[in-house]
Amino acid sequence: MLGTLEGRSLLTFLAVLEEGNFSRAAEKLGYVQSTVTSQIQLLEQSCNQKLFHRLPRGVKPTEAGEQFAQYARQFVQLGHSLEEAMENLNYPRGMLRLGSLESFLVTRMPDFMHGFFTEYTEINLLLETGFQADIVEQVQSHALDFGIVPMDPQKEDLIFEPLIEEEMIVVSSQSLAYLIANEGWENTSGIQMVGFGSRCVYHTEGLRLLSEMGIPSDSRSTGFASTELVRQIVTCGLGVALVPKISMAQELTSGLVVSLPLPRQVTFVHGIVRHKKRVLNTPSKVFYQEIIKYFSDRTSLRPIE
Structure with a gap:
């Protein structure tokens, strides 16, 4: 197999993978489409595996193609490193x-x-x-x-x-902090943990903290798409967020938000x-x-x- 592989074919494979289409890959590489098709066919013969599903409007990698892509990237990256060296x-x-x-x-x-x-x-x-x-x-x-x-x-x-x-803190608006201080976490319903959603490690740790502090089971978790949007939502008093302390330094200094007491340090x-x-x-x-x-x-x- 190694004797039949060449860098040009691997670059073609990666172009097809990125573009999802033989003709767009050919245009990107400056080839005619038949050249791209033949190079992919040669790779598939070398691997004895189909690398792409041929679809009506393009291609998608097969399981073998996804595996091949990892090694193709390494091969091409080594080639670039050699060229640069x-x-x-x-x-x-x-x-x-x-x-x-x-x-x-x-x-x-x-x-x-x-x-x-x-x-x-x-x-x-x-x-x-x-x-x-x-x-x-x-x-x-x-x-x-x-x-x-x-x-x-x-x-x-x-x-x-x-x-x-990184030191982490839970922040809220002044008004929400006052409510929590007077009513207690356990008696304050509807508090949202604002963050990037369940895939974010900050957000997940924040929900764990709320659970430790006795937040009611009807509390909500809200995910947003950017750091700035999380900052704005918290500042408006619509929830709390677990964030790096440095990310809210200006808001803490100006009093737009406050840092809430936590049951343990989070870093x-x-x-x-x-x-x-x-x-x-x-x-x-x-x-x-x-x-x-x-x-x-x-x-x-x-x-x-």
Whole structure:
């Protein structure tokens, strides 16, 4: 099988996977459609498996195709790394792929990003935001070079390096805090835990806290699509939210929201994850070294050797 594979066919496979259509993949690659079709057929012969379901309006990967995609991405990434190594040696130039929670990017990364990309002007960033599970999956499948997540995913194929311990607080408006203080959590009905929904680790931990504090079973959980929207909903007094303290610093100072007493301290250790077998290109190596140093200089957490 290895003797029949070539990089051009793998690039074609990934283009078809991304476009979901042979003709659009051909247009993207500058081929005629018959070339794309023949290359996919050769790959399927090499694998002795069908890689795509042929549908009336496109294609979708088969189970074999999804498995093949993971290795194709690794193969192509190794090829790019080899090409870059030969052309650039140690010069930091090229693409960097990073995934992170939106709230971490907004509160912790602006200064780092400004300094990093001011110095390394020929490194380009492809940034993905999402939940921890999504980011971990993309790092495992080699779709991302790195992910920044709020807890160690404890996956055998990943390396987790702690960056910073994040203090979490439950915030509410002044009026809702007054009601809770006078009526008690257990007698305050209809309190919403506002967040990103059940797939968000912050939101899940927030609901666990409410349960510990005796919130009635008729309380509601509401998911929203952005950090700013969660902030606005809480400020308007429509619910409480478990958030990084730093994300509400201005609102706490101005009195728009208050931090509510909790039965226990809540923290998350944000860290950077990468695949053990991923060969880091020069931009990735530089980024990795710089982000570890940046947070090491600002926290008591010592990076793992």
